[in-house]
Amino acid sequence: MKLLAGNSNRTLATAIAKYLDLPLTKAQVRKFADNELFVAIDENVRGEDVFLIQSTSFPANDHLMELLICIDALTRASAKRITAVLPYFGYARQDRKMGGRTPISAKLVANLITRAGADRVLTMDLHSGQIQGFFDIPTDNLLATPVLAEDIREHYSKSKELMIVSPDVGGVSRARALADRLNADLAIVDKRRSAPGQSEVMNIIGDVKGRRCIVFDDIVDGGGTLCNAATALIDAGASEVSAYVSHGVLSGQAVERVEASALKELVVTNSIEADDRVKGSEKIRVVSVAPLIGEAIRRIANEESVSKLFD
Ligand code: R5P
Numbered sequence: 001m002k003l004l005a006g007n008s009n010r011t012l013a014t015a016i017a018k019y020l021d022l023p024l025t026k027a028q029v030r031k032f033a034d035n036e037l038f039v040a041i042d043e044n045v046r047g048e049d050v051f052l053i054q055s056t057s058f059p060a061n062d063h064l065m066e067l068l069i070c071i072d073a074l075t076r077a078s079a080k081r082i083t084a085v086l087p088y089f090g091y092a093r094q095d096r097k098m099g100g101r102t103p104i105s106a107k108l109v110a111n112l113i114t115r116a117g118a119d120r121v122l123t124m125d126l127h128s129g130q131i132q133g134f135f136d137i138p139t140d141n142l143l144a145t146p147v148l149a150e151d152i153r154e155h156y157s158k159s160k161e162l163m164i165v166s167p168d169v170g171g172v173s174r175a176r177a178l179a180d181r182l183n184a185d186l187a188i189v190d191k192r193r194s195a196p197g198q199s200e201v202m203n204i205i206g207d208v209k210g211r212r213c214i215v216f217d218d219i220v221d222g223g224g225t226l227c228n229a230a231t232a233l234i235d236a237g238a239s240e241v242s243a244y245v246s247h248g249v250l251s252g253q254a255v256e257r258v259e260a261s262a263l264k265e266l267v268v269t270n271s272i273e274a275d276d277r278v279k280g281s282e283k284i285r286v287v288s289v290a291p292l293i294g295e296a297i298r299r300i301a302n303e304e305s306v307s308k309l310f311d
Pocket of ligand 1: 167168170171197199217218219220221222223224225226
């Protein structure tokens with residue numbers, strides 16, 4: 001078994017390697033003057049069960065191309081099995097036609113990964129469950145919920161006023177699963193999007209007066225969804241609002257927006273490498289999913305069940 005890491009999230013890959021007590025396979029990824037990528041794997045991988053760790057996060061296209069080129073290099077180097085480990089699967093939000101003459105880019109990216117030569121995929125908290133079916137190879141979609149629920153228990157659970165909030169109708173089943181796990185009540189924000197990147201809260205379903213609200217979402221990108229929800233929940237009488245999110249995309253002015261918002265804190269996983277702004281933020285805390293992903297890799301390599309990780 002070999003572990004190989006692309007450049008998107010070396011910190012997480014190193015933590016996974018530490019969990020598995022395995023070194024990262026030596027490899028070079030270089031850029032030519034025109035930005036074309038070059039990959040060379042500096043160790044023998046013939047006949048190996050290889051796990052290639054790469055989030056297709058910002059810059060999404062560079063990281064995706066790096067992933068595809070690494071898979072190609074591994075295939076040509078006769079690896080026995082290649083598992084693409086995608087802690088964050090970018091392009092997931094384009095999982096359906098948004099209108100006439102528009103693509104389904106999540107399906108295209110799934111095809112590219114498969115055609116490049118991946119034998120299986122290990123990912124976490126896909127934006128929608130059906131994306132799993134876009135891959136015609138075995139795909140395990142881990143849930144960060146057990147890790148995040150544990151953190152909530154540690155920091156909030158003694159409070160009877162705890163309320164889990166879905167920031168939009170699409171996220172209700174995810175938020176309900178967390179609320180059930182914590183034995184907490186559920187509220188729902190009725191969000192509308194007027195344009196990509198712009199959102200507006202229309203209504204709050206549920207009585208949040210005097211409650212400690214935790215907004216639970218899969219992605220924080222520009223931060224509008226969370227920050228608008230926090231303002232609306234405080235206006236509706238919530239005593240405080242925090243947020244737990246699986247993937248901290250945090251693009252543009254998101255960190256500044258979170259800092260200036262009504263949110264008490266924002267907790268994200270390390271599926272995407274935290275940049276200096278995130279590391280320097282007093283409101284943003286990062287929890288590690290390295291043990292979760294490391295354990296899933298160990299189980300896949302040993303042909304053991306991974307479903308225990310959903311408990
Ligand atoms: C949308 O369906 C997702 O679950 C997130 O709510 C959304 O991507 C967050 O985006 P932003 O932070 O830009 O509002």
